[in-house]
Structure formats: C-alpha cells, structure tokens
Amino acid sequence: MLPQLRRFARVITRNVQDADDLVQVAVEKALTRAEQWRPGSRLDSWMFGIMKNAWIDEIRARRRRERVYAPEEAGADVGDDSAESRDILLSVQSAMERLPDEQRIALALVLVAGYSYKDSAELLGIPIGTLTSRLARGRESLQAMLGSGEATR
C-alpha cells in the first residue's frame, strides 16, 4: 500500500520531497496510534485520514511561521515516455497544484484514489454535499485551466 500512500501524498502536497516526508510522518503517526486501528476496518482510509490531517497541520505550521513555500520542481518523473504526453500530464499536475487544498484533497480521494463520495466525506469529516461542491468547484477550475480537455492525448 506504500505506492498508494505516496500517490495520495503527491497529489495533496504537490511536491515529491514533501510527499515522501508526509508518508513517513503518517506511517510513524499510524504506528504510534496502531492500537486505534481496528483490524478488519479499512487500513488505507485510516492512513489517508492521518495523512490529510498531518498535511493540514503542516500547512498551518508553515503559515504560522510566515514562510513562503515556493513550489519547486513539479512532478519529477511521471512515468510516461513520450515527451508530448508528459507535457500534457505535467500540465494536469500543475493545474491541480493551483487548486485550493480542500478541493485538491477531495479530487485526490475521488478521482485519483477512487474512493466513493461517502467514504471520502467520512474520511474528511464533512457532509457529502460539501464534498460534492468541492469536487465540482475543483473540476470547474481544472477544466478552465486545461481547456476543453476533449482531446485527451
């Protein structure tokens, strides 16, 4: 499940290094709280929840320190050979990076990790209506940034 955790972290943190740091922190936090996880319940959504909270704490801490966190080398390797398709993929990633955190996290859960609305809302601790409106706003902005999107690759 580490690859899934890393992918989720990559979406929400927008940065390879932060993403892996986040996975590390989440695994460590999970280990300290392992007794709170019930065997038989979904470990992945529990971990995603821990990661999401850790990231929000981190963002708050960074803001408190009033440091501007410059977005750096976006995306790194996207695992696709053709330069043309890499351009498209990078542009999707950079469009995602411009979304507000809450919209990006909602999209990360539903579109990237493939969670249902219900599971995602539960994991985020928000009503389903709030989740769907975040998803809708996120998608609208993405659509606007990426153009019609009708010609995929």
Add this chain to the structure above:
Amino acid sequence: MKFPDEMLMAYTDGELDLVARAEIEAAMAKDPAIARAIERHRALASRVQSAYRGVLDEPVPERLAKLASGTAATSVVDLAARRAAREEARTVIGGWRIPQWAALAASVAVGLFVGVLLMRGPSAPYEESATGLVARGELDQALTTRLASTSGESNVRIGISFRDRGGAFCRTFHMQREAPLAGLACRSGEEWQVRVLAAARAHQGELRPAAAMPMAVLQAVDAAIEGEPFDAATEAAARNAGWREPSDVAE
C-alpha cells in the same frame, strides 16, 4: 431536461442510483449537449488519473520501505538529521515531528499493524474477516500441516506450538518473503486466526526460528501460553488429530 452539473459529475463518478442514472442516460441520448458535458467530465477524470499513475510504479524510497518494515528503529535519528539538513538547505524550518520509535517497538498492536501494512495485496497469505485476520494459502497450509522440525522448500517455518489459556492451539511462524514476517496464529474452528504479525529478520542457516522472533510475537506468546510449549511428540499428535480435541476425533 436540465441537470445540475454536480449531478453529471456524480454520474461519471458512478455515484448515482439506478433511477437517476437511467434518467441521465435517456437525456444523453436525446440531448448531445448533455452527452458532451459527460464526456468532458470523463476526459478530465481520466487525465487527472493518468497524471498521477506513474507514482504507483516508482520504486518506494528505501527510507519509507524500511520504516514500514520496522527495521528503521535505529535509523530514526539519522532520518531526522538528514531531513533537518535538507530543510535547512531550503531555508525552511521543517515542522515534522518524529515520534519516539523505540518505545513502540515492542507493542503487539504495532507488530500487527506493520504486518498488515506490509502484506496488503492479492497475494497476502491472510484475509481479513469479521473476527480479524485469518491465515490463507501457504500460511494456512503450513500452520495446519507442518511441524517445527520440518525443513524444506516452504517459505513458512513453524516455531513453537502450545495451548493458550482458553485451550486453543497456537503456533508461531516465520515467513520468508521480501519483507520477512513473523507471527502468532491460534486455531479457531477450522481456521487459524492470526493474532500478531510483525516484521522479522530473515532467517538464515541454522538459526532457530524462536531466535528470529520479534519481541511483539514473544510477548504475545508469553501473554497467551498456558503451561509449556509442546514437545515434538505432542506437536505431531496435535497435528495428526487435525488440531481438534482428542475427544472430537473418532478413533
């Protein structure tokens, strides 16, 4: 008919019930604008998925793999130092906090958790059931049929066998895999319930399995065992009786 955009998105996400889905599909057939809107949502969803798919195929960095396999206990300090150095280089003060690992290493819950973290996936030799983890596949087979003295090709070695305080048969095991695991399983009905799983060291050569058992497993054994571990004859008799009470077995 007009549909709110959120409903069209929910349709592409597979979130609508049968009736709403049928309504949308009927509308799509009549109104090309609705069909186009849905196509647009689909295309966007697939672009977002493709954009991050590559991450799944990247090798997991060693520091994470180590962390999850529980072998990082001694390297936490190094990690912290390395991260501090990196953060400094970026002139950003890292806010991450590293919990004390050492205090946790012995916890049974941690052992179980680490085991599950490592073993998720279709080939996992266990399955989650309502009552916890149940051994499957080669693990189930080894627990049911193998003796501690058996050596050979299997990836699973049996450690000690004993009865717990409730009278159930329990056995410790060691699984040789990319990330070796050890654990304790106890018989419940016709299944082996895995009570503890923990990252273990690879067993090498003549090392006795018990010596390779992680603390979490040893502690669980101590907590559960009634009397002494079985000797070879008792172990073989219990195995031959199919891990049932002697009185259950028709002679």
